[in-house]
């Protein structure tokens with residue numbers, strides 16, 4: 001059992017938060033990838049320190065993210081994320097108590113990179129066919145988890 005899972009089993013304070021937002025990272029695809037890499041590196045360091053796990057997805061139009069962990073750690077992290085000018089119009093889909101994590105072993109999984117590439121290079125500016133506003137938090141979380149598992153299997 002991982003350290004996170006061990007702590008969760010005794011705390012009774014596990015929360016999951018799901019949101020999506022508008023991507024405001026501008027520029028060439030290469031610069032954009034560099035920015036995303038930076039966000040992921042910072043996220044992984046900070047999240048591991050406070051016991052937050054989750055997944056981040058992005059395309060040319062939007063970000064979607066799941067954060068899970070102790071309630072205060074998730075809230076503090078989300079407050080910081082909301083201030084970030086690299087995205088905007090943050091829409092909260094879920095913030096709820098959960099029994100266990102879905103992303104136990106990922107301090108921040110990065111998923112859907114191949115779709116992100118398609119969106120970046122395929123001139124699908126703004127609206128993709130993937131309409132996040134019509135998804136529930138549970139559904140979006142399940143989609144990100146499925147992608148994380150697929151990408152882990154592909155990388156193995």
Ligand SMILES: Cc1cc2nc3c(=O)[nH]c(=O)nc-3n(C[C@H](O)[C@H](O)[C@H](O)COP(=O)(O)O)c2cc1C
Nearest residue numbers: 039042043046047063065077080081084086087108
């Ligand atoms: C879409 C998006 C997702 C982010 N996710 C996280 C995250 O999971 N954890 C985190 O610490 N910072 C995340 N950030 C970065 C924060 O907004 C902020 O820049 C960072 O936490 C500052 O950390 P520092 O003070 O260690 O530099 C995210 C930013 C964006 C735009």
